[in-house]
Each structure stands twice: as C-alpha cells, then as structure tokens.
Amino acid sequence: MTESSSPKDTKKSQAELEAEIAVTRKELAATIDDLTTRLDPRVAASHAAHQAKQAAVDTGNLLSGGGLPDRDPARSRNVKVLIGAVVAGAALAVAAIVRRKS
Numbered sequence: 001m002t003e004s005s006s007p008k009d010t011k012k013s014q015a016e017l018e019a020e021i022a023v024t025r026k027e028l029a030a031t032i033d034d035l036t037t038r039l040d041p042r043v044a045a046s047h048a049a050h051q052a053k054q055a056a057v058d059t060g061n062l063l064s065g066g067g068l069p070d071r072d073p074a075r076s077r078n079v080k081v082l083i084g085a086v087v088a089g090a091a092l093a094v095a096a097i098v099r100r101k102s
Helices: 014-039 041-063 073-101
Strands: none
Touching: 014 041, 041 073
16 A cells, blocks of 8 residues: 555445445345245245145156156156055055954
C-alpha cells in the first residue's frame, strides 16, 4: 500500500457493504425456504406416495413384459423391493394357513 492511497481504497464503501448484506440475506432466505420444503412432512408424504405409485406402475410394466426401468436405478430397486414384499407377504399368508390346518 502506498502512502498516497487512502483508507477508503482498502475498505468497502457503505453502499458495497449494504449490497453484500442484501445478497447474503437473499441467499439465506432461499436456503431457509429450501430446508423448510425438504423437512415439511406433507412434502415427504407426497414424495413417498409418488414413489409408491411409480413402483406399482413399474412393477405392472415388468410383469407385462416391459422390463425394469433402465434410466433410474432407484426405480428398479423399488420394483424389486415391492415384488419382494409381495412374495414375503404371500409366504407368510401360506405359512399361517398351513399352521392353522395342522
């Protein structure tokens, strides 16, 4: 820093600080809105319902010869989980019926 430079050259002006604060406030507000949306139970329930419906549709496509979804591994996993749950439920039902008869 040379002797001819003033302290104003090295410090931000009040207008620059106010502008920086305004930008920071907007970013903080956007972050809070994003977190609020992510943590909202209604949004989570809606997302889970959508995934369950999509898994049912994908399972129907698989059983009708359409195959597993190629583009999204999570959807393929959900189909496998749904089929596994149905098979496990059927096995439990058969086991309960057999046990009652014996």
